Amino acid sequence: MTAVGIDAVEIRTGRLKLDLPNTFAPAKGEDPGKYTKGLGLNASSFPDSYEDIVTMGANAAHRLMERKGLGPEDIGRIDVATESAFDNSKPVSTYVAGCLEQVYDGNFHHANKGERKFACISGTQSLDDAYNWIKAGRHRGRAALVIATDTALYARDDPGEATQGAGAVAMLITEDPSVVELSTEQGYGSADETDFLKPQQQFPSVDGKRSMQVYLARMREALEDFESVAGDTHPDDYAYIPFHTPFPGMVRKAGLLGFRHMIRDTPVEDEFAEEIGRQPRPEGFDDDEAYEEAVRDYMDALKETEGYRDWYGNTIEPTLSISREVGNWYTGSVHLARASALRHALDNDVDLAGQRLLVGSYGSGAQAEIHAETVVEGWAEEVRAMNVDEQLGARHDLTFEEYESIHDAHNHDKDTDLDPLTSPDGEFAFTGWGRMGERQYEYVE
Template sequence: MDIGIDKIGFYSPNVYVDMEKLAEARDVEPAKYTIGIGQERMAIAPLHQDSVSLAANAALSILDEDDKEKIDFVLFGSESGVDHSKSGAVWVHQLTGINKEARSVELKQACYGATAGIKMAMGHIALNPESKVLVLGTDIAKYGVKTGGEPTQGAGAVAMVLSSNPRLLSLDNDSAALTKDISDFWRPLYSDYAFVDGKFSNQAYLDFLNDVWVNYQEKTGRTLKDFEAMTFHVPYTKMGKKAILAMTENEEESERDRLMEYYQSSIYYNKQVGNIYTGSLYLSLLSLLEQGPELEAGSRIGLFSYGSGAVGEFFSGTLKADYKNYLSKDKHESLLNERRELSISEYEEMLQQSLPKDGADIEIESEDMKEGTVYLTGVKEHIRQYVKK
C-alpha cells in the first residue's frame, strides 16, 4: 500500500532575535553563530505560545473539512509537554475541530517523538486505508540567557497529514533504528532547562547516523547513489553539514557536492527558526521541498531522525509527481518575513517569563497576540485556557 505525507505545514511565533546582534551582545564574533553553528534568526516563544498552541496553529494552516472528518488519530510528538497526564493532542483535537471519534495521544523521546508518530501512523493506515492521521512535532528549545546553549534555542511546530495515496511523499517501509541508554541531553522534571553534554551529544548523533545507515544499506542494498537528497534532524544547521561529510567520507567528491547542494535548500527555514526539537527534521524536509528545485517524481529522499537519550532512525521516501502544487511556499515565507524583531533586552525579558509554579491563576495579555489563530490566554484553577480566534 502507498502510505505517506499528504500535507505538511509549519508555524513559528511572530517574534525573533537576530543572531548577529545576539553575538555582539555576548561579545562573540558573529560568524561563530552564523557560520559556526549556521543560524541567522532564532524564534522566541512569548508566554502566550506553548507547545499546544504552536501545534494547533500549524495544524490549522493545513487542515480542511475533509481532513477533520477523516482524521481518526492525532499524534503529538513533543519534549515540551504542558501536563504530566493530559496529552497535548487532546487540546489540539478540540481546537482544530477534528471528529470526536479520533484517538489523541502524546509521544515523547527527545527529538524523535514525531518520527515515532509517523511510524505509528503508517501502521494504523495500513490497517485502515481510508483513515488519515495528524502527526505533530512541536517544541520550545529553551536554555536560558547567557548559557552555552543559548544560540541553539528556537520555537515552532510542524504538522503533517498522513494518508494512503499521498500527494507529497510516499514513505518506504525500510527503516533502520537504534536505541541506546546514554546521557547526552536530558531534562529532569524539576528543571525548566535541559542539561546537555554538547561534545558527547554531537558525537553520539554521528555514531547513531553511522550505525543506522550501515544497517539500512545491509537491509536494502541501497547506496548514496540511490538518493537524490538527504534530510536530517538539525538542532543547529551546521549539524546537517557534519552529517553529510560523515556519510560521504569514503565516497566520490561528486556525491558529496550533490548532497551539499540540496542540503542548502533543506536548511533555509531552520536557519530562520532555530531548534524545534521534534519538528526539526520535518521542517528541513519541508524546506527542501519548498526552497529546492522541483525534483522528478520517484526521487528518493533520505531522512535521519535522532532523539537524545537516545533513539535514532534512518528511513526514506519517494516524491510524488507535481508535489510542488500541494505546498504553501508563499504562506510560509510570509510567516517568517512578517515577524517582529526583538531587541536584546526585549528578548531577555521574554525568555525569562514563565507561568506561576505555585498554582496561582494568571491572565496573559500581549500586543503580539494579534497574529496567529490559537493562543494560551492564561491559567484558571490549574487549567490552561486556550482561545481560537
C-alpha cells in the same frame, strides 16, 4: 500495495524573532561569525506570551485542514510529538483537539489521541505510528494528523542558548499521499545514553561534545541497519538528505560521515583516491588510535575536495534554509529540513516526482532512524501552498531586552506577566488558567 505517506504539510513559527548576529552577539560581546558561520544560524523564532506548543500545533493543523477541506470526521488519530509538554498525564493532542473543535461543527471524539516522547526523534516515531495504523487497515478510510511542536529553550547563558527556537510542523498522513511515500524499510541505531536530558526540569542538561559523538554514532548505526534491509546506499541515489538539525553546523559532520560511508568500496571512492588516497581500513593499522587518526585525516581531506563540496551543496545544504532562520525545533527539526529541501526544488524548477529522499532522524538518549521517501506527483502544489516565508517575514524583531523578558515569560520557574508584543489575529491563543490549573485557549478572530 497501497502507498502511505505525507499528503500535506503546514509550518507554524513563533511570532517573534531574535537576530543572532545583530542583536544577540553584540549583547554577549561575541563575534557574529560564531553564530552565522560556526553554528550556521541567522535567527531564532520565539513564541509570544499568548503562544505555546498547543497554539502553534493547533494553528498549523487548522491551516492544513482548511486548505485540504477537511473536518473532524476525516481525522482518525491525532498524534503530538513534543519534549516541551507541561502535563505528565493529559496529552497535548487533547488540547489541540479542543482548540480545533472551537472552529468546526463536528468533534474528534472518535479519534485516537496520543503524545510521543523520545527527544527529537518522536516526530518521526509518530509518523511511523500513523503509517502502521493505516497499513494495518485500522483507519476506516480516515487520515492521521501528526504534529511536532516544541519550544526549545535553554537556560540563560547556557552554551545552547543561541540554538533556541519554537514552532510546529503539522503533517497529514494518508493513503495515496500528495507529497512523499514512506518506505517500508527502516534502520535504527539506539543506545542508553546520557547526552541530553531534562529530569524533572524545563531546561536541558547537555554534554555538548558527547551529544555530537552520540548523534554521529547512532546515525552510522542506523544507516548500516537500513542498508541491511534496503541494500547499499549511494550518494547519487537521493535528491536530498534531510537530517535532524539542532543547528546546521552539526549536519555538516553528519553529511560528511554519511558520504564517506556510502562511497566506500565503490567507483566513487576510486575517483577520490586519485586526489586524496583510499579510505583507511582497520586492518592496515596496528592499533585503534592510529586508525582513528588516519580516518580523521582522510575526512579532513575529503571535505575539502570539489566533488564532496558539490555533492553537499546540492544534496544537503538546501535542507538547512528554514532552520537557519528559526533555530532548533526539537521534534520538528528534521521535518523542517524536508520542507526546506522540497521548497528548494520548487524554487529551482526541479522535477522531483519519482526521486527519493533519505531522511535521518535523531533523538538524544539516544536513537536515530533512517528511512527513504519517494516524492510523488502533487508535491509541488502542496509545497507551494505553505506560507512559511510569509510567517518568517512577519515576525516581530526582538530587542535584547525584549528577548530577556520573553524568555522569563516562558520560564516555568518564574511568575512573569508580560504584555504580548504582537496581536493574535485569526489564530488560537493562550488566554489563562482554569479551575484545576489547566491552560485555556480561544480562537481569536
